[in-house]
Amino acid sequence: MEASGHRDPSTLGYRQELKRSLRLRDLIVYGMIFMVPIAPMAIYGYVAQQSFGMVPLVYIIGIVAMVFTALSYKQMSAKFPIAGSVYSYVQRGLNPHVGFVAGWMILADYLLAPSLLYAFSAGWLHGLVPSVPTLVWLLFFVLFNTVVNVLGITLQARTNFILLAIELVCLLIFLIASVRFVFALGHGAGHLSFNPFYQPSHFNLKFIENAASIAVLSFLGFDAISTLAEETERPEKTVGNATIASLVIIGLLFVLQTYVAALVHPNYADLNPNMAFFQIAKEAGGTFLYILLIIVNAVASGIANALAAQSAISRILYSMGRDNLLPFSKFFSHVSPRFQTPVNATLLVAVISLLVASLVPQETITTLVNFGALTAFLMLNATVFVYFSIRQRGFRHVFKYLLFPLCGFVVIGYVWLGFDRTTFIFGLSWMALGILIGAVKSKGYREVPPVLKDM
Numbered sequence: 001m002e003a004s005g006h007r008d009p010s011t012l013g014y015r016q017e018l019k020r021s022l023r024l025r026d027l028i029v030y031g032m033i034f035m036v037p038i039a040p041m042a043i044y045g046y047v048a049q050q051s052f053g054m055v056p057l058v059y060i061i062g063i064v065a066m067v068f069t070a071l072s073y074k075q076m077s078a079k080f081p082i083a084g085s086v087y088s089y090v091q092r093g094l095n096p097h098v099g100f101v102a103g104w105m106i107l108a109d110y111l112l113a114p115s116l117l118y119a120f121s122a123g124w125l126h127g128l129v130p131s132v133p134t135l136v137w138l139l140f141f142v143l144f145n146t147v148v149n150v151l152g153i154t155l156q157a158r159t160n161f162i163l164l165a166i167e168l169v170c171l172l173i174f175l176i177a178s179v180r181f182v183f184a185l186g187h188g189a190g191h192l193s194f195n196p197f198y199q200p201s202h203f204n205l206k207f208i209e210n211a212a213s214i215a216v217l218s219f220l221g222f223d224a225i226s227t228l229a230e231e232t233e234r235p236e237k238t239v240g241n242a243t244i245a246s247l248v249i250i251g252l253l254f255v256l257q258t259y260v261a262a263l264v265h266p267n268y269a270d271l272n273p274n275m276a277f278f279q280i281a282k283e284a285g286g287t288f289l290y291i292l293l294i295i296v297n298a299v300a301s302g303i304a305n306a307l308a309a310q311s312a313i314s315r316i317l318y319s320m321g322r323d324n325l326l327p328f329s330k331f332f333s334h335v336s337p338r339f340q341t342p343v344n345a346t347l348l349v350a351v352i353s354l355l356v357a358s359l360v361p362q363e364t365i366t367t368l369v370n371f372g373a374l375t376a377f378l379m380l381n382a383t384v385f386v387y388f389s390i391r392q393r394g395f396r397h398v399f400k401y402l403l404f405p406l407c408g409f410v411v412i413g414y415v416w417l418g419f420d421r422t423t424f425i426f427g428l429s430w431m432a433l434g435i436l437i438g439a440v441k442s443k444g445y446r447e448v449p450p451v452l453k454d455m
Contacts, residue, residue, distance in 0.1 A: 009082050009230055012080065012082055012092075012451070013450075013451030013452075014082060014230075014322065014451065016230065017230075017335045017340065018083070018153070018230045018231045018335065018340055018341070018342075019152060019153055019154065019231055019340035019341075020230065020231055020232065020233060021153060021154050021157075021231065021233070022153065022157060022228055022231050022232040022233065022238075023232075023233055023238070024238050024241060024242055024245075026157045026160070026232075027225050027228065027232060027238060027239065027242030027243075027246070028242045028245050028246045028249070029157070029160045029161055029164050030157070030160055030224070030225060030228065030242075030246075030308055030311075031221065031222050031224070031225045031242060031243065031245075031246025031247070031250070032164060032246050032249060032250055033160050033163060033164055033304045033305065033307070033308045034221035034222070034224045034225075034305060034308040034309065034312070035219060035220075035221040035222060035246065035247075035250045036167070036221075036300050036301065036304070036305050037164070037167045037168060037171060037250060037253045037300075038167050038170065038171055038257070038293075038296065038297060038300055039218060039254070039300075040055070040059070040218070040254050040257055040258050040277070041257070041277040041278070041293060041297055042120070042277070042297060042301075043218070044258060044261060044276045044277035044280075045268070045271050045272060045273035045274060045275070045276025045277070046273050046276075047214055047258075048262075048268035048271065048276060049268065049269070049273060050210055050214060051207070051210070051211060051214070052199060052202040052207075053195065053196060053199075053262060053266070053268045054195075054196055054197065054198070054199060054202070054203075054207075054211075055196060055258040055259075055261075055262060056196045056197055056254075056255045056258045056259040056262070057196070057197050057198065057203075057211065058211040058214055058215050059215055059218070059251055059254040059255045059258065060197075060251070060255055061208060061211045061212055061215055062211070062212070062214075062215020062216060062218055062219055062251060062254075063215075063219075063247065063248060063251035063252075065212050065215060065216055065411045066215070066216060066219045066222070066247060066411075067244070067247060067248075068381070068404050068405070068407040068408030068411060069223075069377050069380065069381060069408040069411075069412060070222055070223075070243050070244050070247050071244070071400070071404050071405075071408070072380050072381050072383075072384045072404070072405050072408055073089075073222075073223055073225075073226055073239075073240065073243050073380065074239075074240030074241070074243055074244060075240070075384050075388065075400065075401070075405075076089035076093060076226075076380065076383065076384060076387075077089075077226050077229060077235065077236070077239040077240045077243070078236045078237065078239075078240055079093070079236075079387075080092050080093070081229045081230075081232075081235035081236045081239060082229050082230055082319070083227055083228070083229055083230045083231075083315045083316075083318060083319045084103065084227070084315070084316060084319030084320070085106065085223060085224070085226040085227045085312075085315075085316060085319075086102050086103065086106050086223065086226075086376045086377075086379065086380045087099055087100070087102055087103025087106065087316055087319060087320060088103075088319060089102075089226075089380060089383055090102040090103075090376075090379050090380060090383045091103070091452070092452070093383040093384070093386065093387035093391075094379070094382065094383040094386050094387065096448040096449065096452050097438060097442060097445045097448075098379065100320070100325050100434070100438045100441075100442075101379075101431065101434055101435060101438060102375075102376050102379040102380070103316060103319075103320050103325075103376075104430075104431070104433075104434030104435075104437070104438070105371075105372045105373075105375040105376045105379075105430070105431060105434065106316060106372060106373065106376040107313065107316060107317075107372065107434075108368045108369065108371065108372025108373075108427070108430050109220070109369050109370075109372040109373035109376070110224070110309055110312050110313035110316060111313050111349065111352065112356060112365050112368055112369050112372075113305075113306075113309040113313075113369055114145070114306040114309045114310050114313070114349065114353040114357075115352070115353045115354075115356035115357040115360070115365055116357075116362060116365045116366060116369060117301045117302055117305050117306040117309065118138050118141050118142065118302055118306055118353060118354075118357040119138075119357040119362050119365070120298075120301050120302070120362070121137065121141060121297075121298040121299075121301045121302025121303075121306075122134045122135075122137035122138045122141065122302065122357070124294055124297065124298045125137050125295075125298050125302075128291070128294055128295070128298075135358065137302070138354060138357055138358060139354070141302040141303060141306060142350050142353055142354045143350075144303060145303060145306055145307045145310050145350070146310070146346060146347065146350040148307060149307065149310050149311050149314065149341065149346045150336070150339060150341055150343050150346055150347070151339055151341075152339045152340065152341055153228070153231045153311075153340075153341065156307065156311060159307065160304070160307070160308070163299070163300070163303060163304035163307075164304070166296060166299065167296060167300050167304065170292060170293065170296040171253070171257060173285070173289065173292070174257070174260075174281055174284070174285065174289060174293065175256070175257070175260055177281075177284045177285035177289055178260045178261070178263065178264045178280075178284040178285075179260070180284075181264055181283065181284040181285075182260075182263045182264060187264075187283075188263050188264040188265060188266060188283075188284075189262075189263040189264075189266050192263070193262070193263060193266070195262070195266070196258070196259050196262035196263075197259075209414070212411060212414065212415060213414075213415045213418055216374070216411065216412065216415045217370055217415070218254070219247065219250070219251070220369075220370070220373050221305075221308070221309075222243055222246055222247045222250075223243070223373075223377070224308060224309070224311075224312035225239055225242050225243050225246065226239050226243065227311070227312040227315040227316055228311075228312075228315065230315075261277060261280045264280050264283055264284050265279070265280045265283060277293070278290050278293055278294060281293045306353075310346065310349050310350065310353070311346075313345075313349050314341075314342045314345040314346040314349055315342065315345075317332045317342065317345035317348070317349070318332060318333055318335070318342035318345050320332065321333035321345070323449035323451070324441070324449060325438070325441050325442075325449065326437070326441070327437070327441075331344050331348075332344060332345045332348075364426065367422060367423045367426050367427070368426050368427060368430060370419070370423070371416075371419060371423050371424070371426065371427030371430075372427065372430065374412050374415060374416045375416065375427065375431070377408070377412045378409060378412050378413060378416060381405040381406070381408040381409040381412065382405070382409060384401060384404075384405040385401060385402060385405045385406065385409075388400070388401035389401045389402055
């Protein structure tokens, strides 16, 4: 251990190349930015229709469902506090070759997530200002985020604080306007209501299953905190604590804003599914609030969320590159001596994001993002059980190393099995490509990275 209190990567076979400056609050903010505090605004109408208006209950179920996988991240980040996230955890906790596949699958999530976010945001702003072409918005988002990511993790952390503040202030304005609308003016429900939380006629096992499917995909992003382990002080404690904290805080914000929205407009059935929350905002606060929410949602996705996603994927590419497991690995593993960031990986992600956002349908991107993330989560939960319960013989810790990861595996597995045929075709094709690349780089899965040869 070093004097600063963190575990140096050299204990796991690597040099410290990235700038270590992040604290617990920085990681919590990063996780919140990645999950987007106002994310329910974009999908409120769809979720309301699927849940009979019980949107807050959906997110409560989501917190419970995802906390098990978050606990698995906490266990593995404490044992292996290095960049690479699920790639490094499965690689060292289960098997190096399976770890490569896990890393390859999470690449599908992080590599394409910025493209999806750019496409959404550019589309919203083009609809608001038709005279500005979508491509111009795309270029703006990509250029801004790339510059911030290249210039260093400290600048990104400061930017995250500003962006989070903007989102939270916007949310506060909505809450104040809505409380006035409902309780002072007597509109909407006119009073507190328990219906958004529980309706006996609609609450059953099928509802819980549907809610879990919706909610699990809504909370994707908390796992990205682990990609910043080598830039964090005391990562063996900080990463796990920040993962749990950001998930719970975001969940509570999701519950609060959707509950208030349900009070403003109890009859969810007559809302436009694509613009439902914005319609509700217009009822509560007028045209100004309607436009404000659209603009801030575009900023939240196209800048804040995509900024975090680009940072996460560049760290995973860097981690896999330094293990020489990707084509052009030296390119990916290059770190800027001046800024101490994986500059090549960051720039490549920017180019890919721009091309994919411009050329690939949003539905296709969404399909691969979700499949890749949940497949990696399945591998992670299995790894916690195998590594701690079997290899480390942690039989006394039944909850931590057996029941919790098992619950995480079952929840994620249920949602994973619910993907449609198209998603499986895209997802399994991506997996097959990764298995082929892994076989070539490891000479038929006979060789492992030098840092793992003594394991």
